[in-house]
Amino acid sequence: DTAVSQTPKYLVTQMGNDKSIKCEQNLGHDTMYWYKQDSKKFLKIMFSYNNKELIINETVPNRFSPKSPDKAHLNLHINSLELGDSAVYFCASSRGGAYNEKLFFGSGTQLSVL
Amino acid sequence: AQSVTQLDSQVPVFEEAPVELRCNYSSSVSVYLFWYVQYPNQGLQLLLKYLSGSTLVESINGFEAEFNKSQTSFHLRKPSVHISDTAEYFCAVSEAVSTGGFKTIFGAGTRLFVKA
Numbered sequence: 416d417t418a419v420s421q422t423p424k425y426l427v428t429q430m431g432n433d434k435s436i437k438c439e440q441n442l443g444h445d446t447m448y449w450y451k452q453d454s455k456k457f458l459k460i461m462f463s464y465n466n467k468e469l470i471i472n473e474t475v476p477n478r479f480s481p482k483s484p485d486k487a488h489l490n491l492h493i494n495s496l497e498l499g500d501s502a503v504y505f506c507a508s509s510r511g512g513a514y515n516e517k518l519f520f521g522s523g524t525q526l527s528v529l
Numbered sequence: 530a531q532s533v534t535q536l537d538s539q540v541p542v543f544e545e546a547p548v549e550l551r552c553n554y555s556s557s558v559s560v561y562l563f564w565y566v567q568y569p570n571q572g573l574q575l576l577l578k579y580l581s582g583s584t585l586v587e588s589i590n591g592f593e594a595e596f597n598k599s600q601t602s603f604h605l606r607k608p609s610v611h612i613s614d615t616a617e618y619f620c621a622v623s624e625a626v627s628t629g630g631f632k633t634i635f636g637a638g639t640r641l642f643v644k645a
Contacts, residue, residue: 419572446630455637456567456617456637456638456640457635457637457638458573458619458635458638459635460632460633460634463626463630463632465628465629465630470626470628470629470630471626471628471630471632505572505573507572507573509631511630511631515561515580515623515625515631517563517575517578518565518573518575518633520572520573520574521572522570522571522572523570523571523572
């Protein structure tokens with residue numbers, strides 16, 4: 416069983432569209448994250464939820480809206496897609512809270528905005 | 530906020546040669562350091578971590594890193610690399626956030642390319 420799974424793996428869409436990426440973890444972790452990896456491989460944290468509560472919200476355009484229906488799921492919705500949104504988006508999870516432990520990453524969603 | 534600098538964007542090396550990937554962090558009272566590896570078309574995986582205790586930490590596949598507080602460094606080394614070690618390597622630091630939990634900040638990555 417995949418520990419952190421995200422769908423879709425590839426997403427090709429036109430500018431201006433709205434799209435969602437879904438993420439699920441079966442590790443029983445309390446904390447989930449979204450990271451963006453640009454074409455130069457630079458990884459930047461976007462959001463983090465702990466037990467469905469938003470705890471990290473970096474400087475991200477408000478076209479990006481995360482939603483956590485339960486602690487095993489963290490979805491990312493993007494409105495009015497722009498060319499600059501093209502990147503690989505990674506979902507990750509960790510035990511969270513007082514535990515400073517490793518992140519478990521999904522395999523990524525490659526978003527291409529045309 | 531803490532930051533991480535990886536000094537080399539690419540490191541080409543011949544198979545069975547030693548390698549060192551350099552990482553420096555911004556100084557802080559409490560430092561938690563990690564190395565992650567990313568193989569093509571995959572997510573990142575933890576290679577090793579330093580939270581406290583012994584300054585030399587090792588991974589199961591022969592990599593090691595040494596926490597050096599005076600030089601604010603956490604360089605990754607392997608005495609003899611294999612073709613299969615070709616990947617992107619990320620140094621990372623985590624810091625506590627006021628809302629609870631920790632935030633992991635990554636360096637820009639170093640591409641290790643092992644040649645036959």
